[in-house]
Amino acid sequence: MGQQFEYQLNQPIEGLERSYFTVKELTQRVKKLVEEGFSLLWVEGEISNLRHAQNRNLYFNLTEEEASIKAIIFNDQKDREIVSYLQNGLKVLCWGKLNFYPKTGEVYLIVRRIELLGNGYIEFKKQQLIKKYQHLFAPDRKKSIPSFPKKIAVITSIFSAALQDFLKIASERWEIEVLVYPSRVQGEGSEKEIVQAIKDINLHFYDVDVIFITRGGGSAEDLAPFNTEEIILGISESKIPVVSAVGHEIDYTLCDMIADKRCPTPSAAAQEVIPDKHKWLEKLEHYKKKYKQFLDIILSKKQNKLYQIQLALTERSPFNLLHSLEKDLKQKFYRLNVLLNEVIAYKERKVLNQKISLRRYHPAETLQREFDRLQNYRRRLELSFENYFQFCESRMNSLKSLLASLSPLNILERGYSIVRKLETKKVVRSIEEVQVDEVLEVKLSKGSLLVKVLKTEE
Amino acid sequence: MEKELSFEEALAEIEQILRQLENKNLELERAIELYERGLFLIHFCEEKLKKAKAKVEVIFKDEKGFKLENLERASKILKDGN
Incomplete structure (x- = not known):
């Protein structure tokens, strides 16, 4: 080969002899172009896609808007301190050489040195200072802020909104003397002014209770003076407690960190450090209520005690005893009465019973009874006699009438007659008893006859 | 005449009196005496505060x-x- 490899765009390719690169040839050519075309160079860009490979090399892309180039920091080339701060989005300046890798067809920037730019640099510097003065940031070094400061000093720009904000809150809040120490709070060298102010206040206004260092928020560059070594040392050397209200609510400056107290804004600093009289008036009102409450408790306790004593006294009153005795007596009297009545009734019943049984055994009573019995017997005897006589009489009468009815005379009266033997007077009932010629007595109703038997007939 | 009392001193005494009055078995005369002294001190503090x-x-x-x-x-x- 070695002929013409390159064609013009407007040249028709049909009909021409085709000469070509092999991939290897092309990559070698590109490698030569890239690696010889650029010597060691500085490249500025933003880190993206940062990753730590297992072989401990560091890979990332350097980007600028849509453009991007791959970069490597080899493990042996790493500046460990800086590398630990690298992160995506950070602006850096890299020094190194371009390398083409034929295997992948990729161009890499082999970085030998890397420097942080912008915020990254500021943050890096901050961290270095924190590391250096670590002991000064210890929480136990922080001085406590007095609860009721009488005199405070404010280091700030006299024309700043920060001072206005601060004084607006401070003015109606407390009986306080505010000394403003005018100082630049941005731009190069302003940290020296601030540190001088701290020193002056400590030396010449030693009755100041709290020093405030304040300014409004700003860019990282604006806040640069507050991230300096001078500030760290100046504040840490102050005998008077320092309150810092510098910068953003989220970003802490070294000034914020080294100060004894940090507040997010100038207004917040005034609110947090200077007592609020309205709050305290409320608190006093609360104390008043509490006093009243406690006194009421004590009073009611004493009252209660008095009442208890009164109660105890009443309980032990002699009248009480008297009343109770009287009551007891009445009860006993009543019971006695009841019992007595019961006994009397019982005795009465017993006497009555005895009287009744006694009467039964009285001699007159017996006599009477016996007399009655006797009388009774007599009556019964008399009655018996009478009855008997009557009975006898009636029997006699009946016998009499029977006798009368049975009397032979009666039969004779009706014409019948009785024949009797003359000598024996024996009544003749049959012919065999008589003989012819025998004389017989015939008894008639009126008189009797002596008759001779002439004949017997059968 | 005793020297001018400070708010703090008065307050301390007010609180001390309160503690004493908490004792239910206090003599009545003593209780009344304390109560009067306490009210006097409260009044004193109130006056001081009103002017603050x-x-x-x-x-x-x-x-x-x-x-x-x-x-x-x-x-x-x-x-x-x-």
């Missing part, structure tokens, strides 16, 4: 040393470039 106002001055430094100016004058001086 910040006094603002600006520190100026020159070769001779320091001097204080009120805020208005200080702003003017600084604005006019000394």
Whole structure:
């Protein structure tokens, strides 16, 4: 080969002899172009896609808007301190050489040195200072802020909104003397002014209770003076407690960190450090209520005690005893009465019973009874006699009438007659008893006859 | 006459009285005495607070040393470039 490899765009390719690169040839050519075309160079860009490979090399892309180039920091080339701060989005300046890798067809920037730019640099510097003065940031070094400061000093720009904000809150809040120490709070060298102010206040206004260092928020560059070594040392050397209200609510400056107290804004600093009289008036009102409450408790306790004593006294009153005795007596009297009545009734019943049984055994009573019995017997005897006589009489009468009815005379009266033997007077009932010629007595109703038997007939 | 009491001292005493009054078994006379003293102190603090106002001055430094100016004058001086 070695002929013409390159064609013009407007040249028709049909009909021409085709000469070509092999991939290897092309990559070698590109490698030569890239690696010889650029010597060691500085490249500025933003880190993206940062990753730590297992072989401990560091890979990332350097980007600028849509453009991007791959970069490597080899493990042996790493500046460990800086590398630990690298992160995506950070602006850096890299020094190194371009390398083409034929295997992948990729161009890499082999970085030998890397420097942080912008915020990254500021943050890096901050961290270095924190590391250096670590002991000064210890929480136990922080001085406590007095609860009721009488005199405070404010280091700030006299024309700043920060001072206005601060004084607006401070003015109606407390009986306080505010000394403003005018100082630049941005731009190069302003940290020296601030540190001088701290020193002056400590030396010449030693009755100041709290020093405030304040300014409004700003860019990282604006806040640069507050991230300096001078500030760290100046504040840490102050005998008077320092309150810092510098910068953003989220970003802490070294000034914020080294100060004894940090507040997010100038207004917040005034609110947090200077007592609020309205709050305290409320608190006093609360104390008043509490006093009243406690006194009421004590009073009611004493009252209660008095009442208890009164109660105890009443309980032990002699009248009480008297009343109770009287009551007891009445009860006993009543019971006695009841019992007595019961006994009397019982005795009465017993006497009555005895009287009744006694009467039964009285001699007159017996006599009477016996007399009655006797009388009774007599009556019964008399009655018996009478009855008997009557009975006898009636029997006699009946016998009499029977006798009368049975009397032979009666039969004779009706014409019948009785024949009797003359000598024996024996009544003749049959012919065999008589003989012819025998004389017989015939008894008639009126008189009797002596008759001779002439004949017997059968 | 005792020296002028500070707000802090008065407050400390107010709080101390409160703690004492918390004791329910306090003698009545003592309780009333404390109560009156407490109210006096509260009144004293209230008066002090009602009058409370910040006094603002600006520190100026020159070769001779320091001097204080009120805020208005200080702003003017600084604005006019000394």
